[in-house]
Amino acid sequence: MSGTTLQRGLAPAPAPVAMPFWLRQAPRVTLALFLAPVAAGLLGTVLPAFGYLPAIGGRAVTLAPWRILFRQPGIGTAIGLSLASGLGATALSVLLVFGCCAHWAGRQPGRIGRSVLAPVLAAPHAALAIGLAFLLAPSGWIVRALSPWLTGWRQPPDIATVQDPYGLALTAGLLVKEVPFLLLMTVSALGQLPVARTLEAAAALGYDRASAWVKLILPQVYGQVRLPIYAVLAYALSVVDMSLILGPSNPPTLSVLALQWFTAPDVRMYFPAAAAALLQLAVVLGSIGVLRALELGIGRVGRCWIAAGRRRSRAAPVLRLAAVGVCGLTLLGVLSLVALALWSGAAGWRFPALWPRHWSAAQWIRQIGTVAWPLGTTVGVAAASSLAALLLVLGCLENEQHGAAVPARRSLWLLYLPLLVPQIAFLFGMQVLLTVCRLDGTLIAVIWSHLLFVLPYVFLALADPWRSLDQRYARTALCLGASPRRVFLRIKLPLLLRPVLVAAAVGLAVSIDQYLPTIFAGAGRVVTLTTEAVTLASGGDRRMTGIFGLLQAVIPLGAYCIAIGATAARRFAPQPTEGRS
């Protein structure tokens, strides 16, 4: 809190001369680019949800779609399943990540940890899910490693260890993917806090490390990772591709039900599909509301607890458990990718063989010709949308620091709309808008639709480091006569190079992960590695998925390596931490 006040106090008085036209317009342009498709998309969902879509004969506004929706078999189970896996995965990821950070506080988890996390972060959800499904299946790697010498199974047992009716495998898949993301976000937020000095001071006052972290660091860091947590919650509640692969199918989760109805041959199902999409939106917003209320409640209780001033806790073993959990999940993630790589070259690999019996390059050779075009499109779209997102985000952040009006700053919250609104709820409507603009099926449309999802993540990755940068650097430079442009280019950018590069890498990874937006905005014509991979994954072919999943993972992985490598090599690592104290 004090940091914000401090910044506001230190921010230079509004200086119109120093703020060029484009910079002044940056938030407005960004919001327009955002709100138009999301609003049009939501409208295109809300109207059919109440029976209005003249093209397929819906001319009256009625509640019939809702009645049909709630009469659908398994709808209650589906909602329960979405809630259980979404809330469970989010709560566990948050606990694991905070526990793990507390456990390693003050020690150096080091670069090794980060480089192990990178491939899991970079791998697309769908590819990781397929690898994990192979690991966990009754005919999968884990059972094979124990069979038949330990289990006595010569044929795989008939046990639902994936696609189980409780969504446990889906929850595990979400954990494998979301824990590294939250960890990255938390670690980079921690980089902006004077962790070491706080812990030293706490130790001097007699706090053990676990208590010090939970009582002193956690309250500070939570505010910075709140949005990533909301994004994880919204994602976990409405994920489609992972639940298709790891979740049960009868019934599936709510979002998958909505997708199935949206694409049912009987177009009348469109109306309950739109209603289900709105219901999905309500589930997400409701859950976020509950989480917010919990935050306030825990904050109030926690303040008394902190004020009580107990120095010792018995939390250390629990924290160690969290750290072990994070390591275990990372191991699962890495093994999933290794399994995919093996499958891409396997000819015959039946139960209970631990390794493929025969190898074959045939799949790779057959695909080389077909991969080039989607690969080019994927890289082009990812680079364009990440670059556009980076420019817009930097524009907005600079604008804000030049003393933009407070309402503009508040409205930037709207940027997170695409992350909090389930994709399924607005993509169809957005497609209609693109068709009206005659943009559907073009690369521009795909880049634009990716930007909706890339930009919030880039903003997430960049906003807090940027805002936390000590304003005195810039002020000193300005006092020495540097122009704002020079301050931006020579002071801020170099100081914040690591967050900027990490943000760009996050942007690339997010763009490459997009399936539904590519299909909808690209009218199916724009073929990327992801559309190929998910389409093939719908066929359940591990070999092909292995090839495309690996290729998908390689690009963002390269970007992460560059981001981390480039900044690790720097002697003057950014330490703009004192501004918050």
Add this chain to the structure above:
Amino acid sequence: MMRRHRLAALALTGAWAFAAAAPAAVRPWQAVLNAARGQTVYFDAWAGDPRVNAYIAWVGGELAACCAVTLRQVPLADTATAVTQVIAEKAAGENTDGTVDLIWINGPNFYALRHRGLLYGPFAAELPNAVLVNRHDPANRIDFTVPVEGYESPWRKAQLVFIYDSAYVRHPPRSIQAFPAWAKAHPGRFTFPQVQNFLGVAFLEQALYALTPDPSVLQRPVSEANFARVTAPLWAWYDRLRPYLWRHGREFPASGPAERQLLEDGEIDLMPSFNPAEAAADVAAGLLPKTVRTVVLEGGTLGNTSFVAIPYNSPHKAGAMVVANFLLSPQAQARAGSLHGLGGPTVLDLNRLTPAQRAQFAPAAATPWGAAPDALQRSVPEPHPSWAARLVQAWERRYTP
């Protein structure tokens, strides 16, 4: 090489243009070929099977060489996506410059577009190669009881068969009635794709066909009056089968290829397939062990034809027709029928081909893996599309927790 291809193609198309000139040719085929030159045709096709994608890529190469038509496959996870796309374009008033030029389609998806008037046609009779199509096969004229009437052109045949692993199964079930007893003896070793998938619902329809006292009602649209009575034996049979299905009938693989993966993993021993040559092609590709065999049920199984159709708002109709025509050519059909293509029977009438063309269809060296050709003679027609939707609905209502 390319020149020879082009010459051959010209000679071929010329000959057929001549042959087809007599019937109601709305315009000379040469005009279509000219209009198609330089067009890019976006072909929306289910892409869950790498073999299909490789085949379409081959077709694209041939068309570029012979007719200067560029073929781009738009890979779909579900054909209904293309149906939704056309409907969305209609909603947006995009009536002339749609994004879909050609769809691999049949059954309920065809019905959904045809009965809304969203397909271009009739065009199939204009294709020179249409004269080669086997007219004795009703499935080429009637798609799930809906008359085709020239609004789609056939290109592949499918028939329901069952693939089993003879390493574990000596006697596979030979009739629908035998399934519950077989499953009881082999608990957890059989399943079928989820009913929302076309292969999954086909298995239910096959059972309905075999169990209902008067299967002819299936050729008419379903009515609420008769649905309960017609399907009662089906549910009684399914309740006996269900406890012995893989995962106790609570979970199902998403699609045919996903089920093939289960067979490869050894989780199941028996699976349905719509391609009589799938087992043979999978063994050839190293995807299934050499111990697999294919069986057709006594009394015949459901057979249908895959078609291609052109949406009403396609801007490349000429190009799409050239593709549809090429898919019917003896060269393309022979390639599709080979184990290196897709496997499976042709839609052409071999008696209408020249001996040289027929020679391309040399019967695949009899492999022990695929279905015997004579077993495939007995195919029964698909029910009206409304049955599939109603069956899925009823199944979901009964068996969704």
